[in-house]
Amino acid sequence: MLPPMTERGRFITFEGIDGSGKSTHIDAVAEALRARGVTARLTREPGGTPIGESLRELVINQAMTRETETMLMFAARAEHLARVIRPALAAGQWILCDRFTDATYAYQAGGRGVDERSIAELEQWVHPDLQPDLTILFDVAPEVAAKRLARARSADRFEAEPIAFFGAVRAMYLKRAAANPARFVIVDGEQAPESVREQLDHLMRQWNG
Ligand code: TMP
Numbered sequence: 001m002l003p004p005m006t007e008r009g010r011f012i013t014f015e016g017i018d019g020s021g022k023s024t025h026i027d028a029v030a031e032a033l034r035a036r037g038v039t040a041r042l043t044r045e046p047g048g049t050p051i052g053e054s055l056r057e058l059v060i061n062q063a064m065t066r067e068t069e070t071m072l073m074f075a076a077r078a079e080h081l082a083r084v085i086r087p088a089l090a091a092g093q094w095i096l097c098d099r100f101t102d103a104t105y106a107y108q109a110g111g112r113g114v115d116e117r118s119i120a121e122l123e124q125w126v127h128p129d130l131q132p133d134l135t136i137l138f139d140v141a142p143e144v145a146a147k148r149l150a151r152a153r154s155a156d157r158f159e160a161e162p163i164a165f166f167g168a169v170r171a172m173y174l175k176r177a178a179a180n181p182a183r184f185v186i187v188d189g190e191q192a193p194e195s196v197r198e199q200l201d202h203l204m205r206q207w208n209g
Contacts, residue, residue, distance in 0.1 A: 006092040009039075010209040011085065011130070013100040015173060016138030017166045018159045019145030019152075020189045021196065023098055025138070028197050030096055032204045041088050044098035046076035049083050060156040066112040073104050074122045081127055100132060102176055107158065110172025111165050133209050136200070137177050138189035142166035145189075 012029070014022045026042060033040040046056040055076040059069055077100070088095050101123050108114040142163045149159055177184035187199055 006090070009089040009092050009094045010133045011089060011095050011097070012134045012136065013097045013102065013132040014136050014138070015099060015102050015106070016189060017106075017140065017142060017145050017169050017173070019147075019149040020138035020140045021148070021193065022136070022138040022189070024193065025196055025200055026096055026098055029136075029200055029204060032201055033094060033096075036204075039093045040096055041084075041093050042096050042098070043080070043084055045080060045100055045103065046073055048080040048085075048097075049076075051079045052076040060158060063157070066108060066114050067118075069112065070104060070108040070114050070119065070122070073108065074126050077101065078126050081130070086130070097132075100135075101127070102135060102137075102173065105176055106169045106172040110175075111161070111169040132183060134207060135177075135180075135184045136203075137173055137184055137186045138196075139170070139174070139186050140189035142170060 014026055014029075016022045030040045030042055045052070046059055047053045055072050058064075059072045059076075064072075085095050085097070101119075104119050104122075105116060109116045109119055145166060146163055149155065174186075177186055185203060187196055189196065191199075
């Protein structure tokens with residue numbers, strides 16, 4: 001007799017400009033899911049594998065062309081998909097990923113001005129068959145995010161960008177959310193953290209993926 005088929009895990013991504021507060025809330029979402037008996041695995045991009053973490057070091061610290069930057073994001077992603085995301089989903093685990101391909105559209109197309117079609121081609125090459133089941137977008141005004149970042153730590157190559165850059169990144173995120181309403185949920189990241197948490201708890205109780 002064949003063993004029972006394992007149901008594919010769910011793929012949830014977290015997006016937003018730097019300082020949107022998304023990383024603070026991922027742990028709480030993981031906890032809420034684990035309380036429901038879900039095996040939830042946290043990971044991030046760029047990163048999530050040894051090669052991905054090395055590429056992350058490079059890309060957030062070293063000056064490079066926007067094309068190089070875009071391709072390194074997808075190189076890290078290809079590794080992450082092959083070694084972490086796809087195997088976990090196939091084993092029935094849920095993946096909670098801090099950023100994914102929407103970030104490349106938002107930062108490299110929206111922020112840096114790379115043609116969206118080039119990103120679409122890389123996306124089509126690297127993950128033609130896979131999209132997140134749910135994307136939680138933490139939306140905040142760049143001015144609010146910048147104040148939070150100034151308090152937090154010394155800025156990396158992205159965080160050091162001017163407010164206008166983050167305005168363009170945010171606009172691309174909102175454009176993608178409007179184009180994919182079934183996948184995106186927008187959370188107002190300017191609310192108090194307790195209110196964000198409540199909203200996320202509610203969302204995870206309701207969402208059946
Ligand atoms: P993080 O600080 O949220 O972990 O993300 C690291 C930086 O990498 C962040 O400033 C956004 C940037 N980034 C891109 O520019 N493109 C991408 O595709 C990804 C995944 C991240």
